[in-house]
Amino acid sequence: MKRLGKRTIIFDSPPCVIGNAAVVGKTEGEGPLCKEFDFIHEDDMLGEKSFEKAESALQKDAVMRALQRAGKLPDDIDLILAGDLLNQNSASNFALRELGIPLLGLFGACSTMALTLGLASILVEAGAGSLAVATTSSHFCSAERQFRMPLEYGGQRPQSAQRTVTGAGASVVAPHNREFPAIHAVTFGKIVDLGIKDANNMGAAMAPAAAETIAAYFTDTNSNADSFDYIITGDLGYVGSELLNELLIKDYNLDISSKHTDCGKMIFDKEKQDTHAGGSGCGCSASVLNSYFINRLKTGEIKNILFIATGALMSPTTSLQGESIPSIAHLVNIRKPDSVN
């Protein structure tokens, strides 16, 4: 690999995704992407006794399905890169504890899917492992009670708030193979914090971080939106997406609006589902990337995407202490297999 410009890592021999899977909960399964997912868990508890255990079961399910689609067993995998929103990454730690795969725990809030996938690609190309899994999850119920209110309280959320997706995604990353979608570049994000303090408006807090990373990638690679079928942000939702496009035009003179979409906007039906500003949570971009996008890259229906997952790095404690919301966005460039047109 080599570095291009200040921050972008370009692969000489782009690693590929040989297996991908996305599993979601009931509400997500009633949304517009219902036909895309590998499995819809009608029981959000997955038969478990707590929301947290349910999230672990969801992440493990995504990993096992991705492995199956790659024709691999846990023993074949050299490294697993995983993270989630729960305190101490516990959804991942409990999901993966029986698999016996060396674990790199990562935390990037909702940016985690791009962080795990980008890093897994670097590790595979570098030879640190020949097969790596990148995964992340979120669960509406475990997130709601950890970050906001007990579910039973029935608190009303403002229209700018997003709904945490119950979902998980996993990608199995292998060395370059022309039959599979390939990771061509990675740009890791810097923390951007413009002083927004409203934890019910995370899209607005994260939009400047997404703009900064996208602009850095375009500068580093001397490219623009024309090269891509889609420029997909992780989960800015409706409020953040609008802001992102405004910021890119105003601050960077970049117009990506004809190519931009957002996983938080795609996963729920704005009119029929009462989900306010759209979906959020690491499982949102993880499940949309590992179904809709990677599946269409495989067939060549989509040829070239930028996937930018965005994370709001506050904790309930820092918010209560009056702190603003530091945000980050990591970018991965994924392209169709060389073997398809």
Add this chain to the structure above:
Amino acid sequence: MKRLGKRTIIFDSPPCVIGNAAVVGKTEGEGPLCKEFDFIHEDDMLGEKSFEKAESALQKDAVMRALQRAGKLPDDIDLILAGDLLNQNSASNFALRELGIPLLGLFGACSTMALTLGLASILVEAGAGSLAVATTSSHFCSAERQFRMPLEYGGQRPQSAQRTVTGAGASVVAPHNREFPAIHAVTFGKIVDLGIKDANNMGAAMAPAAAETIAAYFTDTNSNADSFDYIITGDLGYVGSELLNELLIKDYNLDISSKHTDCGKMIFDKEKQDTHAGGSGCGCSASVLNSYFINRLKTGEIKNILFIATGALMSPTTSLQGESIPSIAHLVNIRKPDSVN
């Protein structure tokens, strides 16, 4: 780099630590390593208004001092790898938000220093960045109130409990240079969970993970304890250290006792300081490695060490739900500079 055996990554051109720093709080500064640290903060609050903000200030201080010792500025650094014990890695996120360095957030509980240092070394050798910083922190007061009890409650802890270290460490990692201590190998840990549920006895929970990783490294590299000056575990403390040595003999037929030491045992004075089973927290092994050990490797006084940081991956929620403690241990092999004898 190449993989040796099942899990160990060996560097062709071992990256090196060109700057290191360790800063600690008052109690740590009264312990046996008082002369080793770069700075002892007599005020555990570091002039901040909350324990959490104090921890962020502590981590930032370690990073800035390590950069200074390397003769570098934040702008020179391509990647920073950071993690801590606080929910949502917030000590790191707030410590680093003004530095403008692309951030990879990691979570490995008290294993984080080996995780960040090992991964930083891989990224530098792979060319993903030419300079990377690995850092982590913990703070007695922020950890105590997050994981156990409000400090004001004055709860009594059993003798098997360890005391979270107020401390932070940072290493600046650069491509191979024969003048500096070098990272020769990394072995990432698997989760090991033998069913221990007592969060006041984390040494016992983590010892099996340390034994598993150490044994994997010796098998992969066909080596044994004789090759090393020290085999240093992160923070098993007194209880866990004894168990580790027993387990290695019983389960793996390996005797490391003549070379073994533990950062949790080194940092406090067992007789004079009322710290029960020793120190813990990511800042424990981070501050001991980045002072005592790396400084002695630099001069050649110590030639070859294995550093195995251990993490207990539970959360207060999983413990309350009756779960056991999944544990992990990551290993890094560090050697003296080629230029010194």
